[in-house]
Amino acid sequence: MSYEYDARRSGSGAFAGALRDAINARDVTLSWLQQQLNARGNRVSMATLSYWRSGARHPEGVQSLAALADIEDLLRLEAGALSRLLRSTNRTGPLGPNQFPIDEEELERAVMDAFQALGASYPDTSRELTTHSVTDVGADGNIAYSVTRSIVQSTVGTITAIPFLEITPGVRTPAPVIEAVSGGRIAARYSHPDGEVHGVLFELDIPLTAPDTAMVEWSAEYPPDYPETRDTGHALAQKARELLVWTRFHPDAIPDWCEEHLETPEGVTLTPLPPPRGTSVHLVRRAFGPGALGLRWGYGPREDQPG
Template sequence: MQMQDYSASGHGGDFAAALRTAIDARAVTLSWLRERLAANGNPVSGATLSYWRSGDRRPEGPQSLAAVEQLESLLHLDAGTLLSLIGPSQRVGPIGTPQYPLEQARLEQAVAETFTALGSPVMDPGRDVSTHAVTEVGADGFVISRTTRTILQCTSGTITHVPYLDLTPDQPVPAPIFSMVSGGRISGLHSHHTGEVHGAMFELERPLGPAQTTMIEWKLEFPSGYPGMRETGHGVARNARDLLLWTRFHPDALPSWIDEIEETPDGTIVTEQHLDGATTIHQVQRNWGPGMLLHRWGYDDRV
């Protein structure tokens, strides 16, 4: 179980102070509270109550919050007095060991060098909690743009900037056009000399502390004359709660075959997909990663 020190300041400190004041005002002991909570179906250990009172921990999860509601009644407080002081959850949740979602050591080195050039740690202290990546495919069957909307969470320390990369393994290309839609601004761009890795550094609107989240949305555009691509996807270096790919094809360029590809440290899985009369295809993965999720398509050219 992760422990955080909430006694210094913020909602956690307010909760502990209010709980101490209420206990003192009622002149009751923690043992008395523990016994009555258990009798009302909300068992909490004496140690946990002591942590709550001191501010070393704070209530997390439905059972603990139900106990706090009962504490308000036992301490003759108005409903919501303590609950309103707890603040948002500080739990990061399972994130796993960060890994590059890549199979090629050469490309992994290019990625590391691009992160360094952008001024970012090779493994930054952030993760994509939830990502929706929407790709538009033109009448020629090639990618026009990809818009990505992400809930970003800080896993440790403080985050003010976050890097994102566009990868084209074994296909050197010019830099695509990065633009920030919302949630920050672009503070730096870098293209690796191989032409297979292009990156942007996004400066967030506000710093993120441990377990805090924000939303950012950015766009990649591939202008006329850009080498045609019939593949799109998104990769995560840590476990993500959900990852959605939505690929939208021009009605005059519906592919004859589509593959969904999962690349993870355990290997590569290729699954054939079908439009079945639609013009779009989507795939969702939950509690997934590290890895890359891809859509690849073609027009009667499968070998």
């Protein structure tokens, strides 16, 4: 029987009781709460809310914890009043290897330089438990904007900030405009002289002591002089529970071909994918890392078909 199963049963009672008390004190219904969440873009079903209130289940995953933050606000609770009751599930657990996810020594040295310039230790002592990376592609077929939402965890001691980097192996770029959306602020910025590594130091709202977790969200906007870029993805130095890479195309820029790019310590795998049936492509990996998961796309005949 897994630890997470036991933790769900033992920790759900306090959370469910606090949620019930807050709903009663606010004198609202689950239906009202669901409608307010939907208005904020958090689509949680009535059944899920009912499970949370009864203690049969509790919020897990990045979207559920985002909804929980809104529930606290809607019920006029202090930030974290409900989420802190879920701490019993935040066990660090087996960490596995922590290694640079891309097999390029010079690039890793540039990343180490970035960490040093940002005042961060290398390797990082935090890890991403769940990450959703969403990229919007403009009408010209190139990346325009991305937003990343993660549940991060301290693995050793107490951390107050986490470095987040944009890496473009072999391609020199200007710095994208990286901004904090939620969970903290940008305390420092750095661009490596080679133009392949740009990053920020994301200072957390609240220090994290292992094995505590926090939700963070940041965005990247790519300037007009950014090179033509028709690939996106996310890299992990440690194993995560879930990684989602979602690429959303402008209706006038639906690609003619796509391929999945997967890099792990075992090597690189390119997998041709069918053209999008709609306007987006999503890739999902669970229990993934270290490694990088990405999507590449193009228009017209594909000139570099893998052999």
